[in-house]
Amino acid sequence: MAASPEGVREIWPREITSETDTREQLRLEAAHRRRRGYDDLFIVDLDAHHFETESWNDLVEFIEDPILRHTALSYKRRPDSRLPPVLLHTNGGQFSQSAAGRIPHSSLSPGEAVDDPTVHRDVVPLRRSMDAMGIARMVIFPNALLQLGTHPDPNVEVNLAFAYMRLLTERILPGDPRLKTMAFLPFCDPTACERMVQTYADHPDVIGFMITSVRKHPVHHNAYMRLYGMLQEIGKPLAFHAGIDTQSGMMLQLDRFVSMHAVSFALSNMIHMTNWVMHGMGERFPRLNLVWIEAGLAYLPFLMQRLDNEYLMRQSEAPLLKRLPSSYIRDMYHCAQPMERTNMKLLEATFEAIDGENKVLFSSDWPHWDFDAPSVIMDLPFLSEQGKRNILGETARRLFRL
Amino acid sequence: MEVFVAALADLADRERRVIEVHGVEIGVFRLGDTVVAYRNRCPHQGGPVCQGRLMPKVEEPLAADGSALGLRFSEDVVHLVCPWHGYEFVLSSGEHPGAPDLRLRRYRTELRDGQVYVHV
Numbered sequence: 414m415a416a417s418p419e420g421v422r423e424i425w426p427r428e429i430t431s432e433t434d435t436r437e438q439l440r441l442e443a444a445h446r447r448r449r450g451y452d453d454l455f456i457v458d459l460d461a462h463h464f465e466t467e468s469w470n471d472l473v474e475f476i477e478d479p480i481l482r483h484t485a486l487s488y489k490r491r492p493d494s495r496l497p498p499v500l501l502h503t504n505g506g507q508f509s510q511s512a513a514g515r516i517p518h519s520s521l522s523p524g525e526a527v528d529d530p531t532v533h534r535d536v537v538p539l540r541r542s543m544d545a546m547g548i549a550r551m552v553i554f555p556n557a558l559l560q561l562g563t564h565p566d567p568n569v570e571v572n573l574a575f576a577y578m579r580l581l582t583e584r585i586l587p588g589d590p591r592l593k594t595m596a597f598l599p600f601c602d603p604t605a606c607e608r609m610v611q612t613y614a615d616h617p618d619v620i621g622f623m624i625t626s627v628r629k630h631p632v633h634h635n636a637y638m639r640l641y642g643m644l645q646e647i648g649k650p651l652a653f654h655a656g657i658d659t660q661s662g663m664m665l666q667l668d669r670f671v672s673m674h675a676v677s678f679a680l681s682n683m684i685h686m687t688n689w690v691m692h693g694m695g696e697r698f699p700r701l702n703l704v705w706i707e708a709g710l711a712y713l714p715f716l717m718q719r720l721d722n723e724y725l726m727r728q729s730e731a732p733l734l735k736r737l738p739s740s741y742i743r744d745m746y747h748c749a750q751p752m753e754r755t756n757m758k759l760l761e762a763t764f765e766a767i768d769g770e771n772k773v774l775f776s777s778d779w780p781h782w783d784f785d786a787p788s789v790i791m792d793l794p795f796l797s798e799q800g801k802r803n804i805l806g807e808t809a810r811r812l813f814r815l
Numbered sequence: 816m817e818v819f820v821a822a823l824a825d826l827a828d829r830e831r832r833v834i835e836v837h838g839v840e841i842g843v844f845r846l847g848d849t850v851v852a853y854r855n856r857c858p859h860q861g862g863p864v865c866q867g868r869l870m871p872k873v874e875e876p877l878a879a880d881g882s883a884l885g886l887r888f889s890e891d892v893v894h895l896v897c898p899w900h901g902y903e904f905v906l907s908s909g910e911h912p913g914a915p916d917l918r919l920r921r922y923r924t925e926l927r928d929g930q931v932y933v934h935v
């Protein structure tokens with residue numbers, strides 16, 4: 414542009430790409446927060462991601478099993494490789510998170526330049542996203558590893574879960590005190606889950622434990638009772654992280670990413686929520702707090718009504734319940750993202766049904782394609798001021814003792 | 816207020832400038848022999864829509880009996896894709912193709928003596 418008149422300037426970059434600095438990608442969110450006067454908020458983001466496959470070479474060094482470690486090392490990733498690393502179990506056919514490059518921050522191979530050699534590479538973009546969104550604590554999870562729940566070899570999930578936790582707690586979380594995680598439970602193996610709890614129960618950066626929802630293991634199986642008892646005892650919440658399922662049963666009919674994603678994330682959490690409620694887990698472990706991640710909120714009023722309606726006709730099949738199923742779901746905590754808000758009346762009714770001002774938690778899911786910035790909560794017209802503060806951080810501060 | 820953006824000759828077809836005018840960000844795009852301008856604020860979550868990719872519209876032609884003939888790129892309709900979550904807007908009109916009520920805030924542009932101006 415030629416010499417600009419006063420008050421006029423050109424904005425760069427003209428086009429945002431997967432190489433663009435996170436601060437530039439989220440620049441307008443920072444401006445929005447300042448304009449709204451929310452700079453003083455204590456914002457907790459309960460679900461963000463880093464690209465652990467970019468650190469694959471670091472991760473495989475931590476694999477305990479010598480045979481699996483050898484297998485992983487023998488395919489050690491070249492720095493320029495774009496192939497999924499061996500041992501992973503990523504969904505074939507549909508993995509276009511970035512909508513074929515339309516949403517650059519969701520690219521699986523971000524090329525953003527990092528400028529701080531004193532910390533692990535992944536810390537830098539995470540730090541930039543926290544600064545831009547005004548986040549005081551950010552819980553981070555992996556990407557591709559979230560699909561290990563259907564790996565045919567349980568040993569792989571167990572070994573990668575422990576290796577990943579070492580990468581996180583030894584290399585990444587120490588890079589910024591705002592970063593936290595919920596430990597990855599290798600749910601295919603109850604004994605390994607118990608070992609995970611024992612290992613990280615007292616770790617200050619591990620604020621809870623997480624099960625990836627896409628799997629075939631029913632949560633009410635007796636093999637898990639000791640695990641839930643341990644979690645209840647240590648007082649750290651248990652989270653279910655919804656996910657992509659392109660391969661099981663009827664899901665195979667959904668041939669567009671948008672269709673599969675819309676159904677799969679809600680369904681994967683609904684299955685576990687239904688089993689948890691109908692098998693009376695809320696009565697068995699009343700002090701264990703449950704958090705549901707990344708399935709949005711719209712599925713909740715559906716499931717609450719559906720379960721209540723059918724339970725009243727078939728109480729004999731769920732004899733442990735002392736209240737309506739919906740009442741147990743109201744006891745739980747729900748991360749809002751991706752918060753469906755094309756119909757504000759339905760969203761308001763949903764918040765009412767789940768006691769949203771006290772039970773909804775903010776999560777961004779950054780840098781995924783359907784992320785929510787904190788402003789989506791700030792701008793909700795039906796929430797009280799205290800409700801917004803609760804959702805954005807105060808409820809999480811109490812629940813996770815932050 | 817009229818603001819000079821660029822000489823038309825300095826903008827290739829489908830090239831853009833994103834400018835800030837007294838705190839308001841505006842994307843100005845050349846589209847063939849015309850120029851369009853929109854506010855750099857997406858109606859979805861406020862993302863920097865004018866800094867998104869330009870992509871041909873994707874179409875799905877049908878046979879006479881209703882059978883789908885597969886997806887293809889349009890040869891003339893260009894979409895501006897918001898980089899935050901992928902909302903697409905027809906570049907010439909600023910409308911979301913599946914929800915025309917969702918539209919970008921448009922600014923008047925003017926071509927004078929080979930120069931591009933936007934009215935803010």
Ligand code: FES
Binds near residue numbers: 859864897900
């Ligand atoms: S802000 Fe533009 S698509 Fe969400």
